[in-house]
Amino acid sequence: MANDVFTFLVGGKAGEGVKKAGSVAAHIFSRMGRHVFEMDDYMSLIRGGHNFSVISTSTRWVSSHYMHANLLVNFDKRSCETHINDIAENGILVYNSDEQERNEGIGIPLTSEAEKYPMKRLMYGVGAVAILSSAIGFKKNEMNAIIKQEYPRGIEDNVKFADTIYDLMNDQCNNKFPIEKGDKERKIITGNESISLGSLAGGLDVYYGYPMTPASTILHYLASLAENFGIAVVHAESELAVINMALGSSFSGAKSVVGTSGGGFALMTEGFSLAGMTEAPVLVVFSQRPGPATGVPTYTEQGDLSFALTAGHGDFLRIVASPGTIEEAYYLASELLELVWKFQTPGILLTEKHLSESSMTVEIDVEKARWAESKMHQTDSYKRYLDTDDGISPLIFPPSKEVIKWNSYEHDQEGITTEKADIIAMMHDKRNKKLSSLLKYLRTKNTVNIIRGKYPLNIFTYGSTYMSVLEALKYGDFKPSIIQPIYLSPLPVWELEEFKDQNNIVVEQSVTGQFSNLLKEKAGLEIKKTIKQYNGRPFDPINLFNQIKEASK
Amino acid sequence: MSDPSLKTEAEITWCKGCGNFGIFTAVRNAIEQLDIKHKSRQNFVITAGIGCHAKIFDYLNISGVYSLHGRDTATAQGIKIANPELKVITFSGDGNGLGEGLAHTLFAAKRNQDITMILHNNSVYALTTGQFSPLTEMGWEGPSTPGGSIEGPFNAISLLIEAGATFVARCFAGKIDHLTETIKKAVEHEGFSFIEVLQPAVPYHRWSEYNEKVDFLEIEPESREKALKTAREVSRYTLGIFFQESKQVYHKALYGDHNPTTKRLSKNERLKKISQILEP
Numbered sequence: 001m002a003n004d005v006f007t008f009l010v011g012g013k014a015g016e017g018v019k020k021a022g023s024v025a026a027h028i029f030s031r032m033g034r035h036v037f038e039m040d041d042y043m044s045l046i047r048g049g050h051n052f053s054v055i056s057t058s059t060r061w062v063s064s065h066y067m068h069a070n071l072l073v074n075f076d077k078r079s080c081e082t083h084i085n086d087i088a089e090n091g092i093l094v095y096n097s098d099e100q101e102r103n104e105g106i107g108i109p110l111t112s113e114a115e116k117y118p119m120k121r122l123m124y125g126v127g128a129v130a131i132l133s134s135a136i137g138f139k140k141n142e143m144n145a146i147i148k149q150e151y152p153r154g155i156e157d158n159v160k161f162a163d164t165i166y167d168l169m170n171d172q173c174n175n176k177f178p179i180e181k182g183d184k185e186r187k188i189i190t191g192n193e194s195i196s197l198g199s200l201a202g203g204l205d206v207y208y209g210y211p212m213t214p215a216s217t218i219l220h221y222l223a224s225l226a227e228n229f230g231i232a233v234v235h236a237e238s239e240l241a242v243i244n245m246a247l248g249s250s251f252s253g254a255k256s257v258v259g260t261s262g263g264g265f266a267l268m269t270e271g272f273s274l275a276g277m278t279e280a281p282v283l284v285v286f287s288q289r290p291g292p293a294t295g296v297p298t299y300t301e302q303g304d305l306s307f308a309l310t311a312g313h314g315d316f317l318r319i320v321a322s323p324g325t326i327e328e329a330y331y332l333a334s335e336l337l338e339l340v341w342k343f344q345t346p347g348i349l350l351t352e353k354h355l356s357e358s359s360m361t362v363e364i365d366v367e368k369a370r371w372a373e374s375k376m377h378q379t380d381s382y383k384r385y386l387d388t389d390d391g392i393s394p395l396i397f398p399p400s401k402e403v404i405k406w407n408s409y410e411h412d413q414e415g416i417t418t419e420k421a422d423i424i425a426m427m428h429d430k431r432n433k434k435l436s437s438l439l440k441y442l443r444t445k446n447t448v449n450i451i452r453g454k455y456p457l458n459i460f461t462y463g464s465t466y467m468s469v470l471e472a473l474k475y476g477d478f479k480p481s482i483i484q485p486i487y488l489s490p491l492p493v494w495e496l497e498e499f500k501d502q503n504n505i506v507v508e509q510s511v512t513g514q515f516s517n518l519l520k521e522k523a524g525l526e527i528k529k530t531i532k533q534y535n536g537r538p539f540d541p542i543n544l545f546n547q548i549k550e551a552s553k
Numbered sequence: 554m555s556d557p558s559l560k561t562e563a564e565i566t567w568c569k570g571c572g573n574f575g576i577f578t579a580v581r582n583a584i585e586q587l588d589i590k591h592k593s594r595q596n597f598v599i600t601a602g603i604g605c606h607a608k609i610f611d612y613l614n615i616s617g618v619y620s621l622h623g624r625d626t627a628t629a630q631g632i633k634i635a636n637p638e639l640k641v642i643t644f645s646g647d648g649n650g651l652g653e654g655l656a657h658t659l660f661a662a663k664r665n666q667d668i669t670m671i672l673h674n675n676s677v678y679a680l681t682t683g684q685f686s687p688l689t690e691m692g693w694e695g696p697s698t699p700g701g702s703i704e705g706p707f708n709a710i711s712l713l714i715e716a717g718a719t720f721v722a723r724c725f726a727g728k729i730d731h732l733t734e735t736i737k738k739a740v741e742h743e744g745f746s747f748i749e750v751l752q753p754a755v756p757y758h759r760w761s762e763y764n765e766k767v768d769f770l771e772i773e774p775e776s777r778e779k780a781l782k783t784a785r786e787v788s789r790y791t792l793g794i795f796f797q798e799s800k801q802v803y804h805k806a807l808y809g810d811h812n813p814t815t816k817r818l819s820k821n822e823r824l825k826k827i828s829q830i831l832e833p
Binding site for chain 2: 030185186187189197200201203205206208226227228229230231232234236237238240244245246247248249250251252256270271274278366367369399400402403404406407408409414415416417
């Protein structure tokens, strides 16, 4: 366990308020001015099973949860058994003494105390908050204020129940983990909220989605904000409808964004290709979970990188980029919306369950968002697919006196279907010119995050795994260089040139090492070792540090 | 004849005598007449799927999206949701709209999206050499069913009424005036309007097969139940408006009188709201 990090783990059955207790704990820490990272682990079911939330907090920026917790609260036996090896040195396991007898840990009779109230087991979460409050030396009145605010249903019962549990805990372990206050209170948001807000900042007018974990919460969050921001949010009949509706909306001049995971994106590839041909600006948020097929819906992986890079039939320009942190997700969402409108081609914000659904304290410079705009038609005699030096044809939207034709068939400059050899080749060339224009533009942008280290060793990583790597190296106080390409298509090879023959290690969450292969093929990097994890779980910083240390020998 | 500016210079590649010519003429007549009435030509937007029907996209000098096979109805809905000022007509075929794109067609009707769908029913996959379609009678000897097709057809009219369309009609490419008038009514109807147009594809069917059989509804049914009953009982060649009703349209239920494109919030207004959300 990192000495400067305190970790709280709460586990139990779905429906017992585990996730809520986790989020309340995170808010207690953030109100103390501390940094927080929360990871929710849940199964694809509605009631029962085993869910848990892990919250790591520190007075410094913390970018991962730690699996070894200082304080564990388990509502049931299964949870205790699952987390028996997740207790940090000097950590405390709190168990439900109505369900089992144990020699170690602190037993609290959660069930018999909760049975006294009409909400029964729904109160376990309140109990967890009381246990945490006692353990960190939180005063009762401070605890009650939070419970009143966070658990508004049956406030009196909740406060009474919390009071009892707090006292029971105090008798056995009061103020065991006095944690110091941090510098200031920060907002806690999830990755999907950050992506949503970044999209809104970048100009999102319409959002289409079909529920699929781990992207669904973008649909939910934007639906809740729709009226406030004057946007349209539509839950359509399928991902096929989603991508084609989005494309229709782009034709009307609306900045459209869609969100999905691997299976849904597989259905979208047909429309993604249509966006390539019609030169439709559409942004897809693609949040990965373990595949193939239905895979493991509520867990994390990076196994769809190759799929994202080549999605859709035909030769066309695809922009793919992946945020390394929840904060970066805000900026990148707006920047990708800007790029797809600037270059009139589809783009993908590639992420993972670990970023989408984890939450952390953030400080976002809201003003730093980009704004989507496009080259607009100014003069007379409009041609939708006018051949220009940079390959970008000016846009204009209906209603207009000009006739605007977007065409799925190969077409001439007016957008009329063609089968003529010279025009087919000319239009391929025209669209392909956009790649050179994009490369020229990206060379002026920050496309790779590089943290220069003290050792002749480079760690390459991307997406949410970047957060795991940062925390692992902070834990180990080990300082190799860390290189995180934000852009994956086109890959900014110009930024990677200097590392070609150096001592390079890749960290990623794919069994075949897709990211490692990309770096070898596109950037010609020599890779000494690829550290992979593909069990659906994000890396634990301590475990990852040990693997990096081992690989660096 | 209709306004020549409604035609592009694209070479027309429908077969000589194709029923699509009748639809093309009626659509141009309808747009021209509606334009005189409402001064609305710039507001017309079309989408088309893929198939013989869709070639109309290249010939009609109106803005729009030449979509994918079966997806034109989804594209049309996206256009309308983004900017409800636009009058969207989607052209579809029987295979396109009731095969590959069936879900989009039914959901557009279920939502009462304020768009018009013209389904060119030639009862065959013409462009791909004559396979049976979702509206082909059982026993069709096409290249994919050499022993005769073993599936019966949908009844497009009752299907669309059941799904929630609020204007449902059948027309014939050989009755251009009736088709023109029906298209005008469909476009002026607020809600999802659906017209099945019987359209002979001459390599596979003869005009005489249609001319002998077409007749008109005697009276327009006055309720949904009666319309369904009539649609099931009359011949597949009976023309007329089977059903129309007034019902809230999708985009108004979604955001009232708002328009997400023309009334979008400025960057500054958005950033202000986001800053508020991000306050701890």
